[in-house]
Amino acid sequence: MKNNFIKTIKENGIEALSLIIVIAIWQLVADRIVQNKLLLPSFYDVTTSFFSIIESGLIFTDALTSLLHFSIGIIAAFVIGIPLGIIMGWFKEANRAIDPIIEILRPIPPLAWIPFAIVWFGLTHQAAGFVVFAGMVFPIIVNTYTGFKNVPKVYVEAAKVLGCTRNLDLIRHIAIPSAMPSIVAGIRISMGVGWMCLVAAEMFGVSNRGLGYQIWHNYYLHRMDFVLVYMILLGFVGLLIDRFFRRYVDAKLLRWTSGTVV
Amino acid sequence: MGRVSVKNISRIFTKKEDNSGTEALHNVSFDVEDGEFICLLGPSGCGKTTLLRIAAGLETQTSGEITLNGVPITGPDPKRGMVFQQYSLFPWRTVIDNITFGLEMQGISKSEARKHVEKYIELVGLEQFKNSYPYELSGGMQQRAAIARALANEPEVLLMDEPFGALDAQTRNVLQDELLKIWEQKHVTFLFVTHSVDEAVVLSDRIVVMTARPGRIKEIVKVDLPRPRSRTSPEVNHLRDRVLRLLEEERFHR
Numbered sequence: 001m002k003n004n005f006i007k008t009i010k011e012n013g014i015e016a017l018s019l020i021i022v023i024a025i026w027q028l029v030a031d032r033i034v035q036n037k038l039l040l041p042s043f044y045d046v047t048t049s050f051f052s053i054i055e056s057g058l059i060f061t062d063a064l065t066s067l068l069h070f071s072i073g074i075i076a077a078f079v080i081g082i083p084l085g086i087i088m089g090w091f092k093e094a095n096r097a098i099d100p101i102i103e104i105l106r107p108i109p110p111l112a113w114i115p116f117a118i119v120w121f122g123l124t125h126q127a128a129g130f131v132v133f134a135g136m137v138f139p140i141i142v143n144t145y146t147g148f149k150n151v152p153k154v155y156v157e158a159a160k161v162l163g164c165t166r167n168l169d170l171i172r173h174i175a176i177p178s179a180m181p182s183i184v185a186g187i188r189i190s191m192g193v194g195w196m197c198l199v200a201a202e203m204f205g206v207s208n209r210g211l212g213y214q215i216w217h218n219y220y221l222h223r224m225d226f227v228l229v230y231m232i233l234l235g236f237v238g239l240l241i242d243r244f245f246r247r248y249v250d251a252k253l254l255r256w257t258s259g260t261v262v
Numbered sequence: 263m264g265r266v267s268v269k270n271i272s273r274i275f276t277k278k279e280d281n282s283g284t285e286a287l288h289n290v291s292f293d294v295e296d297g298e299f300i301c302l303l304g305p306s307g308c309g310k311t312t313l314l315r316i317a318a319g320l321e322t323q324t325s326g327e328i329t330l331n332g333v334p335i336t337g338p339d340p341k342r343g344m345v346f347q348q349y350s351l352f353p354w355r356t357v358i359d360n361i362t363f364g365l366e367m368q369g370i371s372k373s374e375a376r377k378h379v380e381k382y383i384e385l386v387g388l389e390q391f392k393n394s395y396p397y398e399l400s401g402g403m404q405q406r407a408a409i410a411r412a413l414a415n416e417p418e419v420l421l422m423d424e425p426f427g428a429l430d431a432q433t434r435n436v437l438q439d440e441l442l443k444i445w446e447q448k449h450v451t452f453l454f455v456t457h458s459v460d461e462a463v464v465l466s467d468r469i470v471v472m473t474a475r476p477g478r479i480k481e482i483v484k485v486d487l488p489r490p491r492s493r494t495s496p497e498v499n500h501l502r503d504r505v506l507r508l509l510e511e512e513r514f515h516r
Contacts, residue, residue: 154348159363160338161339161340161412161421162340162364162367162412163368164367165337165338169367174352177352178353256354256355256395256396
């Protein structure tokens with residue numbers, strides 16, 4: 001255990017040192033030069049604030065609220081985006097029918113949906129989830145569609161001569177696995193967009209809880225140390241989600257692509 | 263049983279823009295006996311692949327008919343297996359799961375199918391690689407697996423579209439020998455498209471030599487040599503010479 005710890009330090013020495021130096025400079029600049037908590041809270045201030053929200057339990061309710069908003073958005077984007085992308089990618093006529101609608105809606109920045117989100121859903125979790133959905137659904141549709149368009153013809157033909165001839169079977173057994181790298185790439189892009197939308201939605205009053213809400217709330221209270229804590233938290237949770245997703249996907253869904261360029 | 267009969271097959275590809283047509287095949291007819299090994303040989307663009315794809319049910323003819331045991335071919339069917347020139351293994355499935363694919367499509371459970379295909383994996387010598395993904399295999403191994411995948415459906419006819427075209431010469435020779443062994447063990451009719459005279463002479467019972475576009479039958483050459491055939495015996499050389507001359511004529515006709 002101890003040996004492992006020393007080994008980790010040895011292996012990541014340069015990275016750790018660099019981080020420590022940046023933190024030291026930050027602390028010095030904030031504490032000695034700026035000397036203004038509003039303009040630049042010090043590392044020490046931020047750390048104390050961090051522990052205070054852990055103690056009060058506020059961090060957990062806000063993080064969970066944000067994750068709830070994010071989950072609503074991502075699930076809705078999956079349920080609507082993936083089937084839509086599949087249908088558009090597989091059936092030419094469906095693509096011709098749906099594509100113009102998508103092309104009109106897609107360029108609308110997702111945050112422009114906030115007023116309607118509030119009007120339609122009120123100040124609910126669903127409203128915040130809807131804004132996240134508006135940001136996530138288009139990258140998912142487009143990438144699913146692209147993945148389906150690019151299914152190599154030889155796989156489809158090979159499947160047909162092996163007795164897999166119905167559209168539903170071909171989609172399930174050939175097109176979806178073949179398009180999976182593209183679908184997954186779309187999901188990753190959309191998770192980044194969705195996370196941004198989440199913060200904006202919470203800041204603009206769609207919710208009265210959540211990490212994004214707390215940034216705005218504490219800004220009103222001029223507690224910039226708390227603002228910074230929530231900023232760092234948002235980055236951190238976003239990173240965790242991405243890492244978690246990537247690890248799962250690489251191990252389960254895309255094991256077969258190792259060795260190929262994706 | 264796999265008796266294939268090609269009757270007056272023509273295929274015209276029409277361009278959408280100006281309605282002009284290219285005739286790929288013109289009135290092609292021949293019969294293939296059950297268990298026979300036939301090679302389709304011809305200059306590139308002569309429609310031999312098109313003919314094979316019509317037999318597979320992946321392409322439709324403009325006129326004429328291909329029958330298997332007297333039944334006209336209208337679409338793809340597992341009774342007619344196919345091996346493609348491009349690597350066609352599903353990259354998201356392991357070797358064994360590629361080979362079980364056809365059986366799974368018939369509704370056989372995965373575990374049952376795995377037991378069943380074990381002998382085909384052995385037949386193509388991929389026991390060690392059955393749990394590997396296609397990207398981990400060499401080109402020759404991938405084509406072996408593709409052959410096993412086609413055989414697992416127990417087809418009556420095996421359609422092969424230049425399956426060894428992308429392989430190096432030595433791997434090619436090895437796979438040709440292995441293919442002949444498989445052909446001797448499994449009672450399957452082979453329709454094998456190639457542009458290699460050597461390959462045709464080593465493998466087939468009869469070589470269907472085709473003309474340049476539009477593809478017609480130039481001559482059907484019977485290869486009356488006992489197997490295993492030496493690649494360099496005088497008889498083989500003589501035959502190769504004869505087939506090469508037929509192809510050369512086509513080059514000058516164009």
